[in-house]
Amino acid sequence: MAGHFPLLRAPTSLSTRPLHIYSFKPTTTSFSSYIPRQSGLRGLSSVAFACSNGREPDSVDVGVKSVERLQEEKRRAELSARIASWEFTVEQSGFPFVVMKSLSKLGVPSAILEFLFGWVDAHEECAKIPEAKGSVSAIRSEAFFIPLYELYLRYGGIFRLNFGPKSFLIVSDPSISKHILRDNSKAYSKGILAEILEFVMGTGLIPADGEIWRVRRRAIVPALHKKYVAAMINLFGQATDRLCKKLDAAASDGEDVEMESLFSRLTLDIIGKAVFNYDFDSLTNDTGIVEAVYTVLREAEDRSVAPIPIWDIPIWKDISPRQRKVAASLKLINDTLDDLIAICKRMVDEEELQFHEEYMNEQDPSILHFLLASGDDFSSKQLRDDLMTMLIAGHETSAAVLTWTFYLLSKEPSVMSKLQEEVDSVLGDQFPTIEDMKKLKYTTRVINESLRLYPQPPVLIRRSLEDDVLGKYPIRRGEDIFISVWNLHRSPKLWDDASKFKPERWPLDGPNPNETNQNFRYLPFGGGPRKCVGDLFASYETVVALAMLVRQFNFQLAVGAPPVEMTTGATIHTTDGLNMTVTKRIKPPIVPVLEMPTLKMDSSVSLLKEDTLLCQEGEVSSTHS
Numbered sequence: 001m002a003g004h005f006p007l008l009r010a011p012t013s014l015s016t017r018p019l020h021i022y023s024f025k026p027t028t029t030s031f032s033s034y035i036p037r038q039s040g041l042r043g044l045s046s047v048a049f050a051c052s053n054g055r056e057p058d059s060v061d062v063g064v065k066s067v068e069r070l071q072e073e074k075r076r077a078e079l080s081a082r083i084a085s086w087e088f089t090v091e092q093s094g095f096p097f098v099v100m101k102s103l104s105k106l107g108v109p110s111a112i113l114e115f116l117f118g119w120v121d122a123h124e125e126c127a128k129i130p131e132a133k134g135s136v137s138a139i140r141s142e143a144f145f146i147p148l149y150e151l152y153l154r155y156g157g158i159f160r161l162n163f164g165p166k167s168f169l170i171v172s173d174p175s176i177s178k179h180i181l182r183d184n185s186k187a188y189s190k191g192i193l194a195e196i197l198e199f200v201m202g203t204g205l206i207p208a209d210g211e212i213w214r215v216r217r218r219a220i221v222p223a224l225h226k227k228y229v230a231a232m233i234n235l236f237g238q239a240t241d242r243l244c245k246k247l248d249a250a251a252s253d254g255e256d257v258e259m260e261s262l263f264s265r266l267t268l269d270i271i272g273k274a275v276f277n278y279d280f281d282s283l284t285n286d287t288g289i290v291e292a293v294y295t296v297l298r299e300a301e302d303r304s305v306a307p308i309p310i311w312d313i314p315i316w317k318d319i320s321p322r323q324r325k326v327a328a329s330l331k332l333i334n335d336t337l338d339d340l341i342a343i344c345k346r347m348v349d350e351e352e353l354q355f356h357e358e359y360m361n362e363q364d365p366s367i368l369h370f371l372l373a374s375g376d377d378f379s380s381k382q383l384r385d386d387l388m389t390m391l392i393a394g395h396e397t398s399a400a401v402l403t404w405t406f407y408l409l410s411k412e413p414s415v416m417s418k419l420q421e422e423v424d425s426v427l428g429d430q431f432p433t434i435e436d437m438k439k440l441k442y443t444t445r446v447i448n449e450s451l452r453l454y455p456q457p458p459v460l461i462r463r464s465l466e467d468d469v470l471g472k473y474p475i476r477r478g479e480d481i482f483i484s485v486w487n488l489h490r491s492p493k494l495w496d497d498a499s500k501f502k503p504e505r506w507p508l509d510g511p512n513p514n515e516t517n518q519n520f521r522y523l524p525f526g527g528g529p530r531k532c533v534g535d536l537f538a539s540y541e542t543v544v545a546l547a548m549l550v551r552q553f554n555f556q557l558a559v560g561a562p563p564v565e566m567t568t569g570a571t572i573h574t575t576d577g578l579n580m581t582v583t584k585r586i587k588p589p590i591v592p593v594l595e596m597p598t599l600k601m602d603s604s605v606s607l608l609k610e611d612t613l614l615c616q617e618g619e620v621s622s623t624h625s
């Protein structure tokens, strides 16, 4: 999300997208990056991550797709070659640069050039940030962070990208990221992000800056205390159980399922209950409010790529049917939130519970209830902004994590087997509990690794509020900056086998990886004061859903489905959904364990020890720690 920005990618139309099951129906999900079209950054090139399930598709459509894919790969290779040949470089003056470019054209490898000319650069009095310029001919509408990766390999951990009059600093260096996000975070705001999200999130926590952000963060973080998150485990289990029932029916009927939209609905149902005690029940129904939520999400995404902000023209709001629909959807959501706030206020007035640090109403443990009970002084508009922000922040991100985790697992059956083995032994037939979270170590590593390969969102956005120095480069106030988490997480300089899905890279007996213990090369939840407030919530949510689903089913990419390609909204989405064949698992028979009283005592002693160890080492990082 949106820390979660570029925001928003919602199923294009709930009515055009059947609720849960269909076979290879293209899902009208053309996601675009949030990067404003006028910036010229969108779709610098395109990339298709073809999926193959090891079986040959046979339809004509699929044949056409394969040709398109080959063309795409060719285009991509051409673009890589053009980037590698410095074609996009903005000429910098000076003898060293001219020599470097000439040597590069003669085929001298970039590692040698870096070695030779890095030294020269380091000794210049006022180093200049390497500059590249966007090429109109290379612009397409696909995932923008892929060409940024190619440019990073060519230009390094910080470079300037120019598009016409606009320019952006692209940062892919751990220590510069740490400087911006943590060490000098006060000198940076959310910039473009705040401007685009204003209509839907107002001054909610994600777009807010300065004093408003400080006050709201201080009010909201305590609401996600450990007891609350533990109580949410039940909710995660129940919601996932509903999804399991749907999959069970699909498996019995032999129908394939589109998992991305199912995950979107699962996480919407969860976040509605968790944040304001509202059951969207979107896994079962397409009610007006669910459609309203998606209308607003889609609008935010579209605004982020529109060439002219026509929605700002007063008369346009009244005559455009689309803008009228957006306004009506926002009104419906706001009215619903106002009702929920009123109901909750009455509950708080009537209850006799004393407010304290780990306050929680068992009947309604929602964040809204905590905020109202805390007696904080804020307007209902601010409260609505906060609720809306968390709804969006906690919905698309978790759904995207689950989508890409299942995609990755479909490619690595050995990881899936290991995962199922752990889940069987830890959960048996029970619903997951908070104690299980510490024991599901490999499951957690699978999520950690999925977040490395598919960070949600793939870039973080900032704007400098004052002059600063990034690495060795001075920068001016007002610079728009993209920290590419995608580049950091996939850099061959920072990781062995960077592009391989390898949960084993994170030792089971080691700490849960986070930005601090990975020194800012790994930023699944951002870092510094603006780190995600829902990190622990989201970790448990995705672990519970993953564990319950793989316990009951096997998942394979559906035969003949469109290839799984990437595109961006708030998070990384698929272009045509994640179509899977789901089959019920046949588990091996449970072998009864012989009761041996004398040995029993010994084993319980060692079990206790192991549990203690797991508690200490298996903790999932939390903003609240």
Ligand code: HEM
Residues within 6 Å of the ligand: 001, 002, 003, 004, 205, 206, 217, 389, 390, 393, 394, 395, 397, 398, 401, 456, 457, 460, 461, 523, 524, 525, 526, 527, 529, 530, 531, 532, 533, 534, 535, 537, 538, 539, 542
């Ligand atoms: C796997 C799921 C999630 C991922 C990957 C994720 C990721 C992130 C990231 C990277 C940021 C930092 C953005 C930045 O620095 O610009 C962030 C911020 C935020 N996240 Fe999440 N998030 C997830 C789930 C959640 C959930 C479940 C909630 C709410 C319950 C939530 C609420 C927020 C909020 C309010 C912020 C803004 C914090 C601030 O600016 O002070 N997120 N998230």
